[in-house]
Every structure is written in C-alpha cells, then in structure tokens.
Amino acid sequence: MNDKIFELATFGGGCFWCTEAIFRELKGVxxxxxxxxGGSVPGKPTYREVCSGLTGHAEVVQVAFDGSIISYEELLIIFMTTHDPTTLNRQGADTGTQYRSVIYYHNNNQKEVAEAVVKDIAEYFDNPIVTEITALNIFYDxxxxxxxxxxxxxxxxxCNAVISPKLAKFRKLYAEKLKE
Known part of the structure; x- marks a missing residue:
C-alpha cells in the first residue's frame, strides 16, 4: 500500500483536455x-453549464504530485509556458471565462510561489500576463x-489539431522532466 502523501496544485489554462495531457507526462505527477x-453558482456544475459561461467556473486540472521529484515552482513554470497567459478568457479558438488562465493556490506558500513565478517570467512575454492567482474554494471533478x-x-x-502539436512542443521543451 502506498502511504505517500501528495501535494495538490490546481491550474486552469484553457481547455482542460490540453492541460491534463501535459501534466500526465511529468515525472513526479x-x-x-x-x-x-471558481464558479459562483451552488452545486456541482455540468460541462454544459460551464461551457455556457454563466456559472463562472473555469476548466481546470488538479494535479497530485510528489514535491521531492517535481516542485510546485517547476509545475508553475511548465504551466505558464505551455499555454498563453496573456490572453484574457481565451486559449486559441476557445473563448469565454471558462477558458481563463488561473492558478488556484491551496495555501499561502503556493500563493507566494505563484506570484514570484508570474513576476519572474513576465519579461519573456510581449504582452502583460493576465493569469489570475486566487485561493481554491471548491474543486469539482x-x-x-x-x-x-x-x-x-x-x-x-x-486532439489531432490542437493537443498533439501542443504536446510535441512541450515534450521537446521539457524532455528531461518526462516519465519514461
């Protein structure tokens, strides 16, 4: 039985299918x-409700990771460099608040690390970063x-048109961080 306690990170970077595919490939995840x-309506939302843009929820992934193998900071850097954190409520052709760029922190340390990473990488982007950094309230599967x-x-x-090219770029950029 594995009694290891994993840390959690929660990110929204547009379509959760893309974000999930990337994080699944990392050592330590x-x-x-x-x-x-991030929604404002009561109860567990459905995909159809979230896609309407009326619930206020973002499509996100929750990542359980071993901090002794990959740090929260490393996850943040990968997150911030595998989607466009400079477009408000949009990733590619996907538009709406449900596709916003957001980091939901689980504790004050995560908040501080997220703020530092966003500040540090801002100079590498032509446009201002619009990624929200906010406390996680409730996560719904x-x-x-x-x-x-x-x-x-x-x-x-x-998957062929959007996710596969994004994964190819990610794999090239972060080859040393990939699972065997």
Whole structure:
C-alpha cells in the first residue's frame, strides 16, 4: 500500500483536455483530474453549464504530485509556458471565462510561489500576463468522459489539431522532466 502523501496544485489554462495531457507526462505527477473551479453558482456544475459561461467556473486540472521529484515552482513554470497567459478568457479558438488562465493556490506558500513565478517570467512575454492567482474554494471533478481525454481520443479532430502539436512542443521543451 502506498502511504505517500501528495501535494495538490490546481491550474486552469484553457481547455482542460490540453492541460491534463501535459501534466500526465511529468515525472513526479501521480494523478491529474480534469474539473471545474471558481464558479459562483451552488452545486456541482455540468460541462454544459460551464461551457455556457454563466456559472463562472473555469476548466481546470488538479494535479497530485510528489514535491521531492517535481516542485510546485517547476509545475508553475511548465504551466505558464505551455499555454498563453496573456490572453484574457481565451486559449486559441476557445473563448469565454471558462477558458481563463488561473492558478488556484491551496495555501499561502503556493500563493507566494505563484506570484514570484508570474513576476519572474513576465519579461519573456510581449504582452502583460493576465493569469489570475486566487485561493481554491471548491474543486469539482468533471464528468468521467473528460478524464484522460487525450489518451482515450487521440484520433479525434480536436486532439489531432490542437493537443498533439501542443504536446510535441512541450515534450521537446521539457524532455528531461518526462516519465519514461
């Protein structure tokens, strides 16, 4: 039985299918769950409700990771460099508040690290970073068919056109951080 306690990180970088596919490949990442957070309506939202843009939720992933293998700071840098943190409520063709760039911190240390990383990398972008940094309130798991979406649907059009090229770039940039 594995009694290891994993740390949690929660990020929204547009479509959760893309973000989940990236984090699943990293050494030290035990589990990635697609879901929703940041909304203002009561109860667990559905994908259809979140996509309406009316619930205030963002598509996010919650990452369980071993901090002795990969740090929260490293996860943040990877997150910030594998999506566009300078576009408000948009990633590629996906538009709406549900696709916003957001870091949900779980404690004050994560908040401080997130603020420092965003400040440090800002100079590498042509436009200002608009990524929200806010406390995690509630995380809701997305429906089962959204979990491990890319691996289960690699031939789907969106996966081929959007996720596969993003993963190829990520794998090249972070080859030393990938699982065997």
């Amino acid at each position: 035990e589990k990635v769950v697609s879901g929703y957070s 997305a429906e089962d068919y959204h979990q491990d979406y890319y691996r289960n649907n690699t031939q789907q059009g969106y």
